[in-house]
Amino acid sequence: MTSLASTDIVTGSIHRSLAARIVARTGGGALRVLLVIVALIWLVPTFGLLVESFRNSAQYTNGGWWDAIAHPGQLTVQNYSNLVHNSSIMSSFVNTFEITVPATLLVIVIGAAAGYAFAWIEFPGRDWLFLIVVGLLVIPIQIALIPVLRLYGWLGISGSIVSVVLFHVAFGLPFAIFLLRNYFAGIPRDLLEAARMDGASEARIFVRLILPLGLPAIASLGIFQFLWVWNDLLVALVFTNSSSQPITVALASQTRQFGSSIDILAPGAFLSLVVPLIVFLAFQRFFVQGVMAGSVK
């Protein structure tokens, strides 16, 4: 809009014909309508899931969620209260937190330490090592399932929450190191030199200087990793057992009886979706930055 307006000033085309102006106006109107429709199409699936989560499975058999718009009486919180009393779903929900929080914090700490070393400490082979890390960015996790399962068996941590956390941390590291190293490298050199002149230890510089200054990148990384781990299904399918499984696995096992389990699946999926959605909406800016950096900029 602004660019069009400034073009008008430059070319002086204020004398554009009436017809052209009408076309521009209605064209703009059509565009707005089109984009409203697109936005609605994008909202409908999630909205449908939300409405369905408030209906019981008998109603699902009789008709789609849109029936509930005409008959709001169909809506009930029964599914959710059942879910809250479903100990296996609830404990899996707790597991999701127990996996996601440490996996996120560890990636930040370990990734930031490595990122700092790559950015500000000279050591032999540094460039090569970093190139290897960049190369690992896109390695599919599928390649590691079998050997790591063996490794965990040997270490005696099979099926534990620790085992899933370690896997997520390891596969989160290339991105973490890549993102943080690039961000840390942009910190003004004078600041570090001054600190080193003052005799500050590397550990002190890292904690007092690098981490605070790198906060925007750390936030991006944290949100990105949080969502990645929270939403993961494959890693958890392979490495957890019935007592350590997160909510994604607990729900995925019910999808075989889709129609009859819909009263668990819909509210469960919505419950599992609320936390990432809040995180996303609250920290959208950081998330977008993380995604942009993650698309191997």
Add this chain to the structure above:
Amino acid sequence: MSQAEGRSRARRSRRVTPPGARRWHAGVFLAPALILLLAIVLYPLAYSIVRSLFNDTPSGGAGSWVGLSNYKHLFTDSTTLRALKNNVIWVLVAPTVVTILGLIFAVLSERIRWATVFKTVLFMPMAISGLASAITFSLIYADQPSRGLANTVTVGIHDIFEGSSRYPGLHPRDASVLEGSDKSGFTTKAAVTPGAVVMLPLTGLDLTSPPSSTAQAVTPTAGTGVTGVVWNDFALGGGGTTGSVDHGERGLGGMTIQALSQGKVVATTKADADGDFSFPSLTSGSYELRLPASNFAAAFNGLSWLGPNLITPAIILAWLWIYAGFAMVLLAAGMSALPRDALEAARVDGATEWQVFRRVTAPLLAPVLLVVFVTLVINVLKVFDIVFVIEQSAGANGKYGDVLAVSLYQDFGDQQYGLASAIGVFLVLLVIPAVVSNIRRFRRDQQ
């Protein structure tokens, strides 16, 4: 090392290394990351390459050396071949469509004031798990039109253009009045003349839940032209006289009736809910009345979205819902970084918006487009969650949507570790071009 390189390296290290940093510090800072990467990423990579060259013992251990036969199996076994074929479809279709869609949305959203809201709405699915998306779309793809949104819409569109068949399975009550079949339609045996009241008794209506287009039938009175009644000549509980309208018998509203003269359709009408119909224009001559087959065709119940033929496109559509916003946000960011004056100059020179887009925006945006496209391709090669869960909800037909990552997981579950490793290595090989281009781009950026 040439002199120039040596100088530049020396200059770089002088610039980067502040005084006081000691090498062993690097070891301390790097150790946790390197140990994890080595144990959980690099060692498994090497292990899988080796493991893929061995077959399996029944307990899942490494059997004997089989060379490349696991890879051969990947390209010959019908199950993995189907997964491979689906992966090819995914790679050919999904990233291209999503990139184009993202570009369109990015360009269009620049022109609205609520662009931020629009982008948030489209980007939101990125925050949702593949599992939740899969459940969401399994709901949409449910077969029964009354349950699944996709089929509700499909049936709605179909019925707008084709007309809905209202009375599948109905047939004449009295073969001496109407003859034919539900394939060809039913035609009156006796000729019909104006002024007469034509009784067209059918039967077979589901009386326990009669459609809303039906009502208690009424015998019409004769008028100008041909009049008559088409009804379900049967009441719940039986009784009544065949060929006459009795209590509890329902008129077949919406039934199409054609009047034929010498085999040609001369008039068409539809019955009212009480079964009443009339052709006031037919005032002379003799006719046959026909109930065309379209009245009796089996109802169109939509498409089998998660059936063998459509399951992959259907899952791709769900994936598109997730990633279109991602492509849009990246491309919009790329566009906002374009030099404003180049665009302005083109517009000043009288270029239309389309020309500006084709000749200026698109070429300048090419590097970002490439990054988006490559990222999507890598993502598609590894796609698992959404396919796996939608397949489970699709039941027996699920296997037709298999992709390599799902095959790998199944082989893994069957303790076919050799095959699973081969698929894994194959996936790694497929992403190697991306690895190389990442490293290249990174080195270029460093110069």
